[in-house]
Amino acid sequence: MDRTVLLGNEAVARGIAESGCRVAAGYPGTPSTEILEAVSRSAPGIAAQWSPNEKVALEVAYGACIAGARAVTVMKHVGLNVAADPLFTFAYAGVNAGLVIVDADDPGQWSSQNEQDNRHYARHAKVPMLEPASPEEARCFVKRAFELSEEHDCPVIVRLTTRIAHSRALVGSAPREDPAPRPFPRDPRKYVMIPAHGRERHSVLEKTMERLREVSDTTDLNRLELASTRRGIICDAVAYQYVRETCPEDSILKIGMVWPLPDALIRRLAEHVAELAVVEELDPFIEEHVRALGIAVALGKDRLPRCGELNADLVDAALNGRAPARVHPEPPFALPPRLPELCGGCPYAMVFAALRELDLNVFGDIGCYTLGALEPHGAMHTQASMGASVGMHLGAEKADAGQARRSVAVIGDSTFIHSGITGLIDLVYNQGTGTVIVLDNRTTAMTGHQDHPGTGRTLRGEPTACLDLAAVARAVGVRRVRVIDPVAEEGLQQMIAEEVAAPEPSVIIVTRPCLLLNKT
Numbered sequence: 001m002d003r004t005v006l007l008g009n010e011a012v013a014r015g016i017a018e019s020g021c022r023v024a025a026g027y028p029g030t031p032s033t034e035i036l037e038a039v040s041r042s043a044p045g046i047a048a049q050w051s052p053n054e055k056v057a058l059e060v061a062y063g064a065c066i067a068g069a070r071a072v073t074v075m076k077h078v079g080l081n082v083a084a085d086p087l088f089t090f091a092y093a094g095v096n097a098g099l100v101i102v103d104a105d106d107p108g109q110w111s112s113q114n115e116q117d118n119r120h121y122a123r124h125a126k127v128p129m130l131e132p133a134s135p136e137e138a139r140c141f142v143k144r145a146f147e148l149s150e151e152h153d154c155p156v157i158v159r160l161t162t163r164i165a166h167s168r169a170l171v172g173s174a175p176r177e178d179p180a181p182r183p184f185p186r187d188p189r190k191y192v193m194i195p196a197h198g199r200e201r202h203s204v205l206e207k208t209m210e211r212l213r214e215v216s217d218t219t220d221l222n223r224l225e226l227a228s229t230r231r232g233i234i235c236d237a238v239a240y241q242y243v244r245e246t247c248p249e250d251s252i253l254k255i256g257m258v259w260p261l262p263d264a265l266i267r268r269l270a271e272h273v274a275e276l277a278v279v280e281e282l283d284p285f286i287e288e289h290v291r292a293l294g295i296a297v298a299l300g301k302d303r304l305p306r307c308g309e310l311n312a313d314l315v316d317a318a319l320n321g322r323a324p325a326r327v328h329p330e331p332p333f334a335l336p337p338r339l340p341e342l343c344g345g346c347p348y349a350m351v352f353a354a355l356r357e358l359d360l361n362v363f364g365d366i367g368c369y370t371l372g373a374l375e376p377h378g379a380m381h382t383q384a385s386m387g388a389s390v391g392m393h394l395g396a397e398k399a400d401a402g403q404a405r406r407s408v409a410v411i412g413d414s415t416f417i418h419s420g421i422t423g424l425i426d427l428v429y430n431q432g433t434g435t436v437i438v439l440d441n442r443t444t445a446m447t448g449h450q451d452h453p454g455t456g457r458t459l460r461g462e463p464t465a466c467l468d469l470a471a472v473a474r475a476v477g478v479r480r481v482r483v484i485d486p487v488a489e490e491g492l493q494q495m496i497a498e499e500v501a502a503p504e505p506s507v508i509i510v511t512r513p514c515l516l517l518n519k520t
Contacts, residue, residue, distance in 0.1 A: 013038035015142030023064035029076035032104035054079035068182035122259035232273035387419030
């Protein structure tokens with residue numbers, strides 16, 4: 001077996017290719033972005049695409065699996081919030097060919113607006129979830145996920161975290177599987193989720209979960225490493241690596257199938273040791289389950305942080321009482337903090353300068369332009385989720401009609417397509433009169449310059465239809481639509497002032513390609 005040093009995300013892509021997957025869809029978002037990029041480079045036989053948002057990506061993948069092809073969808077943790085609506089229903093309906101959802105969580109919030117723990121989604125939606133502890137396991141677990149999906153007629157989530165997604169390690173390889181396409185199933189009672197059918201499928205889903213609980217106790221995805229009888233440690237994902245490094249003599253239950261959890265293995269470990277610890281990042285997901293089984297946990301989140309990433313020092317200190325060894329001496333002076341900032345010459349800076357000069361309240365959105373909230377710009381005052389700026393702008397006007405003359409919504413081109421269009425429709429339909437500024441830099445810059453429907457290129461760089469953002473704004477009923485290149489044309493600040501003063505909805509599209517965009 002050939003072994004290559006790969007990024008964890010590249011290992012996932014290799015697993016997707018080796019599994020015989022034929023369709024892959026997603027939306028870029030750190031720490032998951034490199035997966036589909038690697039699929040598009042290394043597996044030309046897979047129809048890989050960026051979708052407008054994660055909900056659409058999951059629906060594309062599900063349609064492919066119903067049509068008989070193994071399919072995968074890839075997203076970051078907050079993207080699963082967007083895709084949650086179809087996920088819960090697809091869990092009821094089940095699959096035809098295998099369907100895998102790769103979810104990348106971000107403990108520590110290195111590039112996200114929160115650090116939610118998506119293990120809860122598996123329990124809530126009643127679908128199995130696998131968690132690799134290394135890039136090699138990431139490759140293998142994706143393949144196992146497809147097998148579980150088809151064997152138990154359900155979607156399967158593979159959860160990564162930033163530390164696994166962005167670590168490099170030796171990764172093996174295997175020949176690509178070639179599963180035969182499955183015929184399209186005309187089975188309305190299974191796939192048409194009207195209430196009468198949904199009630200039947202809910203019962204089926206509960207029985208599936210009963211079978212999967214038995215699988216969790218017997219699968220080699222979960223591994224009991226019995227050693228000392230003094231202490232046993234239950235851990236999952238990257239926490240396993242820290243436990244192995246700092247507690248080599250303890251007994252360990254390594255959880256690879258994190259839902260449903262292996263109750264029999266948990267009880268077996270508890271019977272073998274004098275005390276039990278649970279080491280996991282973020283929420284006490286496993287710990288609470290262990291306690292619910294009536295098993296005492298001597299050490300868990302009472303000693304380990306609920307926020308941010310774990311590391312070997314934190315685990316060593318909590319479990320063994322050892323202070324971390326100081327690798328580097330203290331610097332002779334304190335280094336000044338350096339905030340992230342927009343690239344030098346970025347046209348977005350001109351927009352924020354104009355907004356600050358006009359002293360407007362700015363409802364912001366998610367993208368590299370969110371840095372407009374920081375100095376020296378100081379011209380963005382809210383930011384929550386993809387597309388939220390437009391709806392929040394309308395809500396502010398509904399609460400105080402004068403806000404429409406004192407505020408704007410700012411949103412990027414990719415984010416506008418992701419979930420800002422519906423907000424604009426709401427603004428027009430419900431008689432809002434505010435101004436929306438779309439920052440169009442012809443790319444999804446924040447996650448590494450991925451294409452989107454407004455760039456005229458697919459994931460593989462092939463030419464395709466290019467969404468006209470101005471035409472979209474007019475199509476939903478906005479009469480005042482203006483487009484400006486702030487570098488080539490003068491009058492940006494005056495234009496914003498005019499549109500904010502207008503007593504009807506308006507859209508300003510500020511268009512200028514990102515300075516870092518590859519123009520070759």
